[in-house]
Amino acid sequence: xxxxxxxxxxxxxxxxxxxxxxxxxxxxxxxxxxxxxxxxxxxxxxxxxxxxxxxxxxxxxxxxxxxxxxxxxxxxxxxxxxxxxxxxxxxxxxxxxxxxxxxxxxxxxxxxxxxxxxxxxxxxxxxxxxxxxxxxxxxxxxxxxxxxxxxxxxxxxxxxxxxxxxxxxxxxxxxxxxxxxxxxxxxxxxxxxxxxxxxxxxxxxxxxxxxxxxxxxxxxxxxxxxxxxxxxxxxxxxxxxxxxxxxxxxxxxxxxxxxxxxxxxxxxxxxxxxxxxxxxxxxxxxxxxxxxxxxxxxxxxxxxxxxxxxxxxxxxxxxxxxxxxxxxxxxxxxxxxxxxxxxxxxxxxxxxxxxxxxxxxxxxxxxxxxxxxxxxxxxxxxxxxxxxxxxxxxxxxxxxxxxxxxxxxxxxxxxxxx
Numbered sequence: 001x002x003x004x005x006x007x008x009x010x011x012x013x014x015x016x017x018x019x020x021x022x023x024x025x026x027x028x029x030x031x032x033x034x035x036x037x038x039x040x041x042x043x044x045x046x047x048x049x050x051x052x053x054x055x056x057x058x059x060x061x062x063x064x065x066x067x068x069x070x071x072x073x074x075x076x077x078x079x080x081x082x083x084x085x086x087x088x089x090x091x092x093x094x095x096x097x098x099x100x101x102x103x104x105x106x107x108x109x110x111x112x113x114x115x116x117x118x119x120x121x122x123x124x125x126x127x128x129x130x131x132x133x134x135x136x137x138x139x140x141x142x143x144x145x146x147x148x149x150x151x152x153x154x155x156x157x158x159x160x161x162x163x164x165x166x167x168x169x170x171x172x173x174x175x176x177x178x179x180x181x182x183x184x185x186x187x188x189x190x191x192x193x194x195x196x197x198x199x200x201x202x203x204x205x206x207x208x209x210x211x212x213x214x215x216x217x218x219x220x221x222x223x224x225x226x227x228x229x230x231x232x233x234x235x236x237x238x239x240x241x242x243x244x245x246x247x248x249x250x251x252x253x254x255x256x257x258x259x260x261x262x263x264x265x266x267x268x269x270x271x272x273x274x275x276x277x278x279x280x281x282x283x284x285x286x287x288x289x290x291x292x293x294x295x296x297x298x299x300x301x302x303x304x305x306x307x308x309x310x311x312x313x314x315x316x317x318x319x320x321x322x323x324x325x326x327x328x329x330x331x332x333x334x335x336x337x338x339x340x341x342x343x344x345x346x347x348x349x350x351x352x353x354x355x356x357x358x359x360x361x362x363x364x365x366x367x368x369x370x371x372x373x374x375x376x377x378x379x380x381x382x383x384x385x386x387x388x389x390x391x392x393x394x395x396x397x398x399x400x401x402x403x404x405x406x407x408x409x410x411x412x413x414x415x416x417x418x
Contacts, residue, residue, distance in 0.1 A: 006049060015293065028040065145170045196312035331375050358378060395410070
């Protein structure tokens with residue numbers, strides 16, 4: 001089977017690493033890829049990820065059997081629709097189905113219409129109306145921009161003044177509408193499900209760390225680390241979340257004429273009243289994918305292909321009982337301004353630690369040197385019989401990397417280990 005993987009981050013490196021192990025793999029390409037992905041898949045040159053027409057033509061010319069879409073932007077922009085029109089199979093939802101991530105307002109209204117547990121909310125097209133709602137509700141309260149925000153379009157405001165400032169920022173940035181939600185008490189967890197129409201198959205759990213600094217302090221980021229499985233998401237809670245949240249969503253999308261096909265990532269809040277939906281993502285999480293792939297024992301290519309072709313019910317999904325934990329090594333200054341082009345060394349020494357994989361995210365090659373090329377640059381992933389062992393190995397490996405301009409949190413996994 002000839003495969004094209006789209007994306008350039010740590011998520012895609014983890015997918016490439018796992019896909020390359022499939023006995024069914026033929027020619028394997030990546031666009032745009034990164035130096036780590038290039039160890040498994042041949043980089044595609046001369047085609048832009050955003051140039052859908054050229055991308056489809058390239059897939060036809062190369063007899064691509066399956067396109068695996070890593071990031072959310074091409075999904076929301078309708079790449080899967082263009083591929084389908086050309087008769088090319090893709091793992092990922094259509095644009096209509098990807099609205100579950102592309103529009104927080106769409107998802108909230110779908111939840112309201114189908115009695116899916118989620119936070120109470122209001123939606124506003126003018127700042128004054130939003131200000132009045134915030135003042136009436138009080139704080140803490142959550143302010144969200146609609147649309148794709150790379151994991152950073154959410155402000156958890158602990159004062160009314162902070163919420164009003166967040167509303168002002170949304171409209172100042174050109175947002176047409178703002179979503180304001182009740183603050184939900186509880187612990188967050190990530191639940192992944194493969195979905196093919198109304199067929200839903202659980203595909204692992206994780207917990208990530210959004211704040212930039214130790215102790216869950218600092219600004220929100222795209223994720224500074226994660227671990228899997230999530231002990232807090234017990235089998236009973238997972239079953240309840242699937243029955244009360246994911247399955248009704250899948251059925252609702254079928255009823256809307258936009259059946260979902262791909263991975264559906266449900267961000268959950270585990271409240272005293274049970275699991276509630278925080279938000280959906282229409283692709284694998286990053287860095288959650290980096291702890292799921294090392295635990296997956298099944299043939300990933302076979303599973304993704306079955307989903308893409310409407311045969312999910314036939315797919316075999318097996319997981320290792322081992323734990324995995326990843327530490328994100330980021331550019332100093334992230335998620336604010338930061339430098340790029342700074343040399344990184346020691347990856348071989350880090351990867352030599354037992355049970356460790358180093359996935360590259362924001363990197364590039366300049367001559368013979370590996371240099372930083374983004375905010376989140378490396379994912380140092382440890383596996384072990386226990387979460388504590390996985391964590392110890394990940395931090396042992398991270399300490400062997402020589403990159404003075406980088407930083408990482410020292411407390412990934414603290415919730416599960418406390």
